[in-house]
Amino acid sequence: MKITQYTESIANLVGLAQEAEQNKNSLQAKKYFQRALELAQPFELVQQYFDFLQRSQDFAEARQLLADFKQEFLRNGQLTDYWQKLWLIADYVVLDQSYQRLQYQHYQFSAAEKKQWQSLQQQLATVVIEPDKIAQLTANLLQAATTKTGGNAAVALAKMQSLTPDAYVQVAQPTLASPTLNPEVRVKLLDEISLFSATYSLTLNWRGEVRLLTTDQLTPLQYVPELEQFAVDFAQAQFDQAADTVDQQLAMSNLLTYILLTYPFCEQELQPHEIWRQFLSKGQIPATANAKEVKELSYWQEQERNLLNNLNA
Incomplete structure (x- = not known):
């Protein structure tokens, strides 16, 4: 008009x-x-x-x-x-x-x-980003995303939007490889990179180990299959058991937290599905979990506490 x-x-x-x-x-x-x-x-x-x-x-x-x-x-x-x-x-x-x-x-x-x-x-492909700019952004992001005194990571991430995909990955890589990387920043970086048109090789520090992956193995956060699968489970449980809406909201809140914590390896980490469904629904380790499952769930509970402590710091 x-x-x-x-x-x-x-x-x-x-x-x-x-x-x-x-x-x-x-x-x-x-x-x-x-x-x-x-x-x-x-x-x-x-x-x-x-x-x-x-x-x-x-x-x-x-x-x-x-x-x-x-x-x-x-x-x-x-x-x-x-x-x-x-x-x-x-x-x-x-x-x-x-x-x-x-x-x-x-x-x-x-x-x-x-x-x-x-x-x-x-x-x-012809755009050239100045090396000094890449070096400065790399240092800023690394400090902001891996230390408590590094400042606002959101500011560092926002300044990366004018980079080319090649330069973006170059800036992000040292931070992704850090063992002290803030989980929220990890998710933000990988979610952005997952949508780039070219394929890149990445090194990621995951649970104390170095993991190598290529970006064509990444799924954008909103399309992670586990997000939909568990959400369907919770909705079905509410329908079948007339569960309280508050309970479903708690389950979804837990799900989003643990998707964030386990991305980009949600599929591998959120297993077995039924044990995790019970854990997310109640916020407690199921009595039916075996010793290995209890150890894994306890580990992720600790990661959740660390995340909340950092958010409240």
Whole structure:
């Protein structure tokens, strides 16, 4: 739809934004655009706001805008325009992940979209990230993700979004190999890397041992089979036994915690399934667990306590 089909106030706000930009008042122009978007979100307005943000070099806001309105680009048949905009603001991680994300959603790519994707991949391969930037980000992430005094890991992770996939993996690798890696950061890094289009080899410190894996062995967190399998079990139990909703919520909370703790090896670690189902449902080690199972569940309980202690520190 065109902006003129909405209330005149939106058109007025866009006009004021354009005037403010001409007067070199980008901050005021941004406020006018944001106010207009609060009233309605016509696709044309989203595009105009993006163009303004690009001209203003406000890439952080532009990235958030594209994240918020990605579905609008798809609904309007503008996937290639969405990709091009990601390229223009150097949102290389999201750009590279986009194709595989859509594949998981069973999106049917047109021939033109496939051609554009191949072209963008070729362009992405030519991007060079300065070695000094890679070294600094590597040091920042390692310190933030592996020490209690390292600062906010979220800040370090956010700064990695403008890296190419190759550089992202290069920055992440020393942190992934650390025996003191924060589990939340491990999950964030591996979840991001799992959606990269190329295949990479990774070294991961897991339970005191060095594990080697390739990224094509990774499953994005939201598609981990165990997440769905246990969730179905809990829903069925509630239906069959008329279980309390609070009990199911507790079970799901436990499940999400232990998925986080065991990712990317959920399939191997959350076994045997029935023992883990009982453990997650009640939050207690089942009486039917054998000695080996008790040892494993006790280990993961300790990891949960460590996680909670770190969160509360």
